[in-house]
Amino acid sequence: MMFIIGVYLLGLIPSPASTATHSLKYFYTATSGLPNFPEFVTVGLMDGLPITYYDSNIRRETPRQDWMAETESPEYWERQTQESISAEHSFKANIDIAKQRFNQSGGVHSFQRMYGCEWDDETGATDGFNQYGYNGEDLLVLDLKNLRYIAPVEKAATTKYKWDHQKGLIESDINYLTQYCIDWLKMYLKKKTLKRTVPPSLSLLQKSPSSPVTCHATGFYPSSVIVFWRRDGDQVYEDVDYGQLLPNEDGTFQNSVHLTVKPEDLDSGRYECVVQLLGVQEDFVTRLERSVVKTNLGNTGRTNPGSEGSGSSGLIIGAVVGVLLLVAIVCGVIIWKKKNPKKGFVPANTSDGGSNSSNNTPPHA
Structure with a gap:
């Protein structure tokens, strides 16, 4: 298993060719077998830059940009903290269930989710995504058009069947990804642009x-x-x-x-x-x-x-390396294969018991 320090390669760093497209993404990573690393990490990224961070050691949702700290109230951060704590419990349960499903015990394991949205401020086009994975392999990807999940591996078929029949939760997810997420993205963009112009x-x-x-x-x-x-x-x-x-x-x-x-x-x-x-x-x-x-x-x-x-x-070079290391750290040492360069990485939940928090409206925003 490879720890991917080059999150940059997964498309998290914006490029000039995509300056019209803005994104809001949230990454959840639960790990086991890493004694010197938090068991659960979340990070929010807007246009590739970290804006929020939580891990199971600090147990606090924290801002990662000055404008986020300046524009959001203490109540906002307390609410986000409680939601991340809830997600932490769910993800820890799900990684244990996934290990049982794959008949695994020791070693290093990861259970991940990535969800969010994109908005093209020139064409108005939007897109949403909700994806899960285990140990670097794609497990479940939400198909927004057909209201169902896609399971690339056989061991995720049980969860796919279960989730596909929870139409209310799927519709709730899609409503968030295609509407509320876009609204939050536009609001964050507006708050970000309140920052004064800085000359080069x-x-x-x-x-x-x-x-x-x-x-x-x-x-x-x-x-x-x-x-x-x-x-x-x-x-x-x-x-x-x-x-x-x-x-x-x-x-x-x-x-x-x-x-x-x-x-x-x-x-x-x-x-x-x-x-x-x-x-x-x-x-x-x-x-x-x-x-x-x-x-x-x-x-x-x-x-x-x-x-x-x-x-x-x-x-x-040092500045670029610093950016890569920062993103890698806040993303929780993402262990992922480059399956979908457009979205970044692709994560998943193999649980057919335990928590279904990943089916609810995502805890952020």
Whole structure:
């Protein structure tokens, strides 16, 4: 069994190609056989960023973004805590039932659920999903169109039969996934955008004299940004590669654009990197000059002295790794196969006895 640290690979980190599509997802993970890890973990993700967290050690629902902490009342967090405690009892019971069903005892085991919704703010299209799994294998997936569950493995057939005949619970789940979840997603988006606009910190980086020059913008908010190169006032399209939009741990974002340029053009004064941020009229511009390019050869030029270390390519990598580790940790060391890259991961409940909490309206939102 492999512990997937690269939750990034499962589509939890947003990319520029999907900036019009917003998502609200909740991950529940119960584990056994991991002595130094919580037996139960929940995490809420909005657009790939953690917004809520609970585990069986702290036994408190906690915010993971400043805007969540600032906009939700203490009563909200107490209510969410009680609902997560209830889910913890259900999931611990279900992982024991699953172990019995699969005739397993010792070793490491995981029982997981992922549910949530997506909304395209350009087309208005929505989608919902409710999925379960055990030990990295898909078990049950809710088919919203046909009001039934799909069971990829034979040992989940009993649960599928039982749940398929609980039409009221299925309809309740679908009502949440297609209506209430979308409403909460839009509300969270509105609360998130109340956060003030944060300008980017710009750095110019180059591994070696023959490498492309990277313009790295970080620490900006919101995520709607355009980063590009100009030459003599006109945007450059040739010899340009665009990086990915990535989240920082503090809820801001980073992006980059790479320019292949001749060494003699470094001091020509013809090139400049431009960042255009939604909600800000002025452009953020830094001119390409050899003295401000940070390289592996020891140059220390930086276009924004107030952002210490923001120009280091090593720190860029470190920031990305930090994001991956954070998401991996809050997702409870997700043990999952990449079955459905569009949704992220696919979890399941093999219980035909014990708790049916996974059939009720999901405890979050």
